[in-house]
Amino acid sequence: MNVVVCLKQVPGTTEVKIDPETNTLIRQGIENIINPFDAYALEEGIRVRERGEGKVTAISMGPPQAEGALREAISVGVDETVLLSDRAFAGADTWATAYTLAGAIKKLGQSDLIICGRQTLDGDTGQVGPELSEMLEIPFVAYVSKIEEIGEGYMRVQRMVEEGHEVIETTLPAVITVVKEINVPRLPSLRGIARSKSAVIPVWGVQEMEIDPNRVGLSGSFTKVIKIFFPQRACNSEIFQGELENQVECLIGKLRDNGLV
Numbered sequence: 001m002n003v004v005v006c007l008k009q010v011p012g013t014t015e016v017k018i019d020p021e022t023n024t025l026i027r028q029g030i031e032n033i034i035n036p037f038d039a040y041a042l043e044e045g046i047r048v049r050e051r052g053e054g055k056v057t058a059i060s061m062g063p064p065q066a067e068g069a070l071r072e073a074i075s076v077g078v079d080e081t082v083l084l085s086d087r088a089f090a091g092a093d094t095w096a097t098a099y100t101l102a103g104a105i106k107k108l109g110q111s112d113l114i115i116c117g118r119q120t121l122d123g124d125t126g127q128v129g130p131e132l133s134e135m136l137e138i139p140f141v142a143y144v145s146k147i148e149e150i151g152e153g154y155m156r157v158q159r160m161v162e163e164g165h166e167v168i169e170t171t172l173p174a175v176i177t178v179v180k181e182i183n184v185p186r187l188p189s190l191r192g193i194a195r196s197k198s199a200v201i202p203v204w205g206v207q208e209m210e211i212d213p214n215r216v217g218l219s220g221s222f223t224k225v226i227k228i229f230f231p232q233r234a235c236n237s238e239i240f241q242g243e244l245e246n247q248v249e250c251l252i253g254k255l256r257d258n259g260l261v
């Protein structure tokens with residue numbers, strides 16, 4: 001099985017600040033981490049490889065520092081990595097991101113399984129996985145919580161739904177997105193850390209992937225960020241005083257007055 005894991009490097013905090021002029025994240029002074037759901041994708045990719053032969057390749061699209069996420073992936077056991085980084089990729093929306101990732105996956109050659117996280121900590125759309133499957137014209141299963149069986153040209157998985165689990169069988173190649181219930185990610189090994197330090201990470205841009213430059217970055221994006229802002233949290237609180245019974249009566253009166261009971 002040749003597995004591709006898509007990893008995104010994200011700010012390691014939800015306390016991000018937005019530049020009001022450019023509507024982009026202020027990244028200075030913020031530690032970057034592998035998107036938490038992608039750590040589960042990574043672990044599952046390695047586990048699939050460990051079931052038999054093949055290799056796991058981790059790819060990430062981002063600025064040069066996203067290389068750090070790929071070095072971490074090497075330290076836990078991926079075989080190959082590719083960083084997709086090019087000024088032309090800047091300003092990509094999810095569609096242009098998926099187009100670029102799909103271009104890289106096609107260039108890698110025969111891939112049997114593509115694993116993404118269910119969503120990211122920053123963009124949070126959960127769109128890239130399904131868009132990837134659309135572009136690669138292969139099946140897609142979301143919210144996978146267990147890979148039950150992998151056979152010749154097929155895979156059976158459990159996916160989380162609101163009221164339990166669904167069991168889905170799909171042909172391969174396929175794209176899946178995973179939830180955190182799927183595994184417990186391993187820690188890096190000393191050998192892995194040493195390997196990650198000396199590894200040479202190939203960097204691919206538009207030229208290397210032979211993709212349409214009009215379909216990447218801002219020019220390939222159908223959506224535009226008009227404004228990013230934090231919602232204002234307004235909260236009117238009232239503390240009831242006196243005996244407990246009076247407090248309860250006051251509370252019930254307030255709830256009735258506001259049509260809540």
Ligand SMILES: Cc1cc2nc3c(=O)[nH]c(=O)nc-3n(C[C@H](O)[C@H](O)[C@H](O)COP(=O)(O)OP(=O)(O)OC[C@H]3O[C@@H](n4cnc5c(N)ncnc54)[C@H](O)[C@@H]3O)c2cc1C
Nearest residue numbers: 006061091093094097116117119120123124125126127128
């Ligand atoms: C108009 C527009 C302009 C934007 N401009 C910028 C910009 O200038 N700079 C910027 O940083 N962001 C920009 N973004 C955000 C960018 O589109 C998203 O970061 C990106 O498309 C991924 O979307 P998401 O974070 O919602 O991923 P989701 O769809 O939530 O991710 C699901 C999974 O897909 C995979 N995945 C997602 N992104 C990547 C990636 N980059 N590499 C590898 N795997 C990935 C991961 O496995 C992830 O768990 C812009 C968005 C819009 C709409």
